[in-house]
């Protein structure tokens with residue numbers, strides 16, 4: 084088999100009649116940050132749970148570290164660091180004790196664990212909260228502690244399910260900063276997210292997931308080049324003139340998307356598109372020119388936005 | 392400082408096969424701060440013993456057993472109180488406490504992303520309930536001895552016997568918890584344990600009941616537990632005790648098997 088840390092072929096998860104993950108293929112290579120981008124319900128968490136061997140595979144094949152999740156779950160998990168979507172810190176224990184006991188679950192000995200706790204608290208910027216209970220920590224701190232906990236066994240693969248969902252922007256940036264650092268040190272990361280900026284910033288390569296299926300794969304740049312144009316002109320109109328304006332716009336851009344609140348024109352040259360609007364006498368209430376993002380890729384592929 | 396340690400910490404192949412003790416370690420760390428809770432588990436049966444055994448006992452006077460031997464009421468109910476306390480301790484641990492961890496903490500889901508398995512958790516939590524039980528039983532036997540309520544060295548055997556009671560009830564409690572949906576369901580737990588506590592030959596010999604009720608009481612696991620302990624603390628050893636013990640062993644094994652299966656299904660979807 085290949086060198087992939089995780090290799091999935093036709094990987095499927097069903098809950099009764101419902102197919103949450105529908106025959107997906109992917110390969111995760113050592114040293115990369117691999118993303119699963121998709122809206123709520125896309126099947127990201129279900130996929131993570133199969134990789135972490137806590138959820139049995141319904142159909143298809145997968146190997147993790149070349150091992151079989153069904154029969155070698157324990158070996159696989161001993162080399163994983165898992166940050167679940169919902170924090171599951173032990174509220175009966177302190178910050179340091181949460182790290183300690185995970186070291187124990189991984190069969191580490193106390194003299195190995197103690198220096199590691201110091202390092203990880205430093206890394207998670209929680210040194211001052213060492214003896215604190217978990218309950219009063221902020222959302223960002225809990226998340227960082229969960230990440231630190233996932234690193235206790237020096238994992239070969241770190242799985243982060245929506246690492247920054249629910250955090251305020253400042254806490255998010257602090258967390259991203261920590262993840263960059265892991266990346267720089269050569270860690271292999273698997274990140275799921277429904278934030279396109281998170282995927283763009285953190286992931287070397289990603290798959291776009293929707294309704295259990297992988298609809299595209301590539302680096303963020305690749306995907307944008309392939310499925311979107313260089314720039315997007317976003318227009319807002321008054322309700323009465325919108326339909327009329329949309330009809331007149333034909334030919335001004337490579338492609339257009341008409342959303343409830345705005346019209347998006349995908350173009351390689353925004354100046355030219357704006358000139359075209361002027362010439363046709365179309366005067367939107369508001370014009371915004373921006374570069375294309377993964378959000379546009381997702382819209383193109385599925386006809387819907389990432390966040391509903 | 393680097394977060395990438397230089398070498399593998401858990402090389403594959405050297406992992407401990409048995410890890411239920413990790414759960415004990417976790418609980419030990421948590422309970423170090425909860426010593427008051429731990430103590431209340433000891434005092435409750437002792438208070439009962441003093442209030443009902445010694446207090447009510449002074450009104451009741453001595454009890455005459457079938458074989459004609461006579462003993463104080465307190466000596467007679469003490470082993471039953473010990474059995475009830477083993478039941479309560481382990482039922483509370485495996486229902487209330489574990490329900491909380493399952494529903495709100497999601498702690499176990501996290502644990503299962505490490506090399507730990509559902510079986511480790513099931514054995515670990517039932518075992519922990521037992522470990523606490525052993526502590527309480529030992530202390531209780533100490534109190535009985537101090538009050539002169541133990542009749543023979545066989546009384547020491549009441550400690551493993553109480554542990555068996557804890558195992559039987561803990562396993563069934565854990566299995567029951569896997570069906571619980573809300574805190575209201577715990578009224579059912581109380582509804583089950585209170586009559587067991589009152590009517591299992593705890594406070595009076597069951598031959599005061601009509602034969603039909605006597606048969607009903609014999610289905611009560613606490614009856615078997617109380618009779619088993621009574622045999623040991625009174626030093627009245629006979630073969631029926633094997634039957635009582637077997638009842639509890641089977642109950643514990645069936646409960647554990649169901650609990651481990653149900654937990655697996657709940658946690659590994």
Ligand SMILES: Nc1ncnc2c1ncn2[C@@H]1O[C@H](COP(=O)(O)OP(=O)(O)O)[C@@H](O)[C@H]1O
Nearest residue numbers: 098103121122123124125126127128129130660
């Ligand atoms: N245990 C379960 N039982 C039934 N349906 C489930 C279960 N877990 C997830 N699902 C369903 O599977 C779909 C995918 O869920 P999930 O993998 O959590 O998506 P995501 O993480 O991308 O938001 C959702 O429609 C969800 O309701």
Ligand SMILES: [Mg+2]
Nearest residue numbers: 127128168245
């Ligand atoms: Mg999810």
